[in-house]
Amino acid sequence: MTNSLERLQKIIAQSGITSRRKAEQMILDGKVKVNNKLVTELGTKAAPTDEIEVDGVPLQKEAPVYYMLYKPQGVISSLKDDKNRKIVTDFLEGVTERVFPIGRLDYNTSGIILLTNDGEFANLLMHPKHEVNKVYVAKVSGIPEKSELTILRKGIKVENDLLRVVSYKILSTDKTKNVSIIELTLNEGKNRHIRRMMEQIGFPVKKLKRERYGVLTLQGLKSGEARPLTPHEVKQMRHIASEIVK
Incomplete structure (x- = not known):
C-alpha cells in the first residue's frame, strides 16, 4: 500500500x-x-x-481544475439549455476538462460562479451544513427604512421556504428614481432567494449581482471573463467550508 x-x-x-x-x-x-x-x-x-x-x-482521469467566471446576465448556470441560450461553459475558452458549475446563479443574476471537475470540492461548498458567505448587491424599487429590513435576518416564509439573510446594508438611495442599492449576505441559496424575499416585503429587485463568494471577489474580471483559481484560493475555500459547520 x-x-x-x-x-x-x-x-x-x-x-x-x-x-x-x-x-x-x-x-x-x-x-x-x-x-x-x-x-x-x-x-x-x-x-x-x-x-x-x-x-x-x-472513469476519466483528469487533474482537478477550478475556475471563477463573472457570469453576465442572460446566461444559464447549466451545461446545456433546450432553448439554445448561452451557458456558463461557453465562456471558458481553451478549457478541455469536463467542468460543471458549483451551484447556480439565476438567469438574470450576474456575478461570481465557480466551475470545476472536482466533485468533492463542489459538494463541500454546496453542502447545507457548510455556511460559506456569499455577498450580493441588489438594486431594488423603493426606498426601505432600516426597520423594514430587520425581518430579513429573522426570515420570511415564502412558498414553504424560510428565506433569510446573514446581514444587510443600505449602500445608497435615489429618491428621484425611487431606487435603493442594498448589500445582502447569504450563507445558503434557495431558488431565486433574494428576489422572492425582497418582493415579499415590497421592494422588488431590478438588478442583482453576486460580488463575493467566501474569499473570492470579482476584482480584475469584466463581465464574461473567467480565470483559474490559485492553489491558495482553492485551499482557502476548502478551509472556510470545513471550518463552518452548522
Whole structure:
C-alpha cells in the first residue's frame, strides 16, 4: 500500500460525476469495478493507475481544475439549455476538462460562479451544513427604512421556504428614481432567494449581482471573463467550508 492510494468513493467524487455519498451507495449497490473486479466494500482504496468503472462507464482521469467566471446576465448556470441560450461553459475558452458549475446563479443574476471537475470540492461548498458567505448587491424599487429590513435576518416564509439573510446594508438611495442599492449576505441559496424575499416585503429587485463568494471577489474580471483559481484560493475555500459547520 502506497501513499498514492485513495478511497474509491473519493476518487469517484473527484471525477465530478456524483457526490461522495452517492458514490458510496453505488459501491454498495455493486455498480463499481476496479480493474474489472466488482467492488462492494466502502473501505476499498485504488491507485491512480487503476482502471475504474462506474455503472459500466470507465472513469476519466483528469487533474482537478477550478475556475471563477463573472457570469453576465442572460446566461444559464447549466451545461446545456433546450432553448439554445448561452451557458456558463461557453465562456471558458481553451478549457478541455469536463467542468460543471458549483451551484447556480439565476438567469438574470450576474456575478461570481465557480466551475470545476472536482466533485468533492463542489459538494463541500454546496453542502447545507457548510455556511460559506456569499455577498450580493441588489438594486431594488423603493426606498426601505432600516426597520423594514430587520425581518430579513429573522426570515420570511415564502412558498414553504424560510428565506433569510446573514446581514444587510443600505449602500445608497435615489429618491428621484425611487431606487435603493442594498448589500445582502447569504450563507445558503434557495431558488431565486433574494428576489422572492425582497418582493415579499415590497421592494422588488431590478438588478442583482453576486460580488463575493467566501474569499473570492470579482476584482480584475469584466463581465464574461473567467480565470483559474490559485492553489491558495482553492485551499482557502476548502478551509472556510470545513471550518463552518452548522
